[in-house]
Amino acid sequence: MNLPTSPAAERNKQPILEALLGVLGPQGTALEIASGTGEHVVWFAGAMPGWQWQPTEGDERLLPVIDARIRHNGLGNVQAPVLLDVTATPWPLAAHGFDAIFCANMLHISPWASCAALMDGAARHLRPGGRLITYGPYFDDEMPTAPSNLAFDADLKARNPAWGIRRLDAVAREAARAGLALLGRQGMPANNLLLVFGSAEP
Ligand SMILES: C[S@@+](CC[C@H](N)C(=O)[O-])C[C@H]1O[C@@H](n2cnc3c(N)ncnc32)[C@H](O)[C@@H]1O
Incomplete structure (x- = not known):
C-alpha cells in the first residue's frame, strides 16, 4: 500500500488507543474530526470492534x-x-448522537476559531453522557513548558500566524461556553495531553 503516512500518527496511535480504552466503554459510535491520513481511525477501529x-x-x-x-x-x-x-x-452528518468524538492535532494547526467550532459541534453531536476527546500539545500552567513545544509553537506561527499551540485554560473556557466541562486530562508521550470533555450539566 503506497499511501501518505504520518510518522507522528504511527508513533502515537498505540498510546492514544490505550488511553481511549481507559476512557470509553466496550461499544458505541465514534466521530473522528480531522482524520488526516486515517492511520488513527483504522488502528482504533481494528482494536475496538x-x-x-x-x-x-x-x-x-x-x-x-x-x-x-x-x-x-x-x-x-x-x-x-x-x-x-x-x-x-451544520456539520454534514446523517447521525447526530455520538458516544465519542475524537480530534487529534487540529487545534494548533488551524485558526483559533476552530476551537469554538469544535466545541459547539461536539455539544450538538454528542449523546447525553458522550465524551469529546482531544489529543495534542497544549500550554498549561500546571506543567513546565517543554522546550520542544516552544520550538514547535514558533515553527507553527512562522508557517501561519493564525496557528500555534493553544492554552489549556483557553480551550477549557471555549468548552465551558459550549456546555462541555473538562472532566479529565492525561499526560501522553512527547509532551502531549489527552483531554476528556463531557456535558457540564449534572
Ligand atoms: C496535523 S493534522 C492531524 C491529523 C490526524 N488527526 C493526526 O493526528 O495524525 C491536522 C489536520 O487537521 C485538519 N484540519 C485543519 N483545519 C480543519 C478544519 N477547520 N476542519 C476540519 N479539519 C481541519 C487538516 O486538514 C489536517 O488533516
Missing part, C-alpha cells in the same frame, strides 16, 4: 487516502470518510 467509527476531514484531498486505508484494512466498523470543516455549520 464494538465501536462504529465515522472519520471526517476538512481537506478533501485526504478523503481518498482515508477511504483506501479503510478498505486496505478490511474494516467493517468504519464508515466512508465525510468532508467536514469544523467551522462550517
Whole structure:
C-alpha cells in the first residue's frame, strides 16, 4: 500500500488507543474530526470492534487516502470518510448522537476559531453522557513548558500566524461556553495531553 503516512500518527496511535480504552466503554459510535491520513481511525477501529467509527476531514484531498486505508484494512466498523470543516455549520452528518468524538492535532494547526467550532459541534453531536476527546500539545500552567513545544509553537506561527499551540485554560473556557466541562486530562508521550470533555450539566 503506497499511501501518505504520518510518522507522528504511527508513533502515537498505540498510546492514544490505550488511553481511549481507559476512557470509553466496550461499544458505541465514534466521530473522528480531522482524520488526516486515517492511520488513527483504522488502528482504533481494528482494536475496538464494538465501536462504529465515522472519520471526517476538512481537506478533501485526504478523503481518498482515508477511504483506501479503510478498505486496505478490511474494516467493517468504519464508515466512508465525510468532508467536514469544523467551522462550517451544520456539520454534514446523517447521525447526530455520538458516544465519542475524537480530534487529534487540529487545534494548533488551524485558526483559533476552530476551537469554538469544535466545541459547539461536539455539544450538538454528542449523546447525553458522550465524551469529546482531544489529543495534542497544549500550554498549561500546571506543567513546565517543554522546550520542544516552544520550538514547535514558533515553527507553527512562522508557517501561519493564525496557528500555534493553544492554552489549556483557553480551550477549557471555549468548552465551558459550549456546555462541555473538562472532566479529565492525561499526560501522553512527547509532551502531549489527552483531554476528556463531557456535558457540564449534572
Ligand atoms: C496535523 S493534522 C492531524 C491529523 C490526524 N488527526 C493526526 O493526528 O495524525 C491536522 C489536520 O487537521 C485538519 N484540519 C485543519 N483545519 C480543519 C478544519 N477547520 N476542519 C476540519 N479539519 C481541519 C487538516 O486538514 C489536517 O488533516
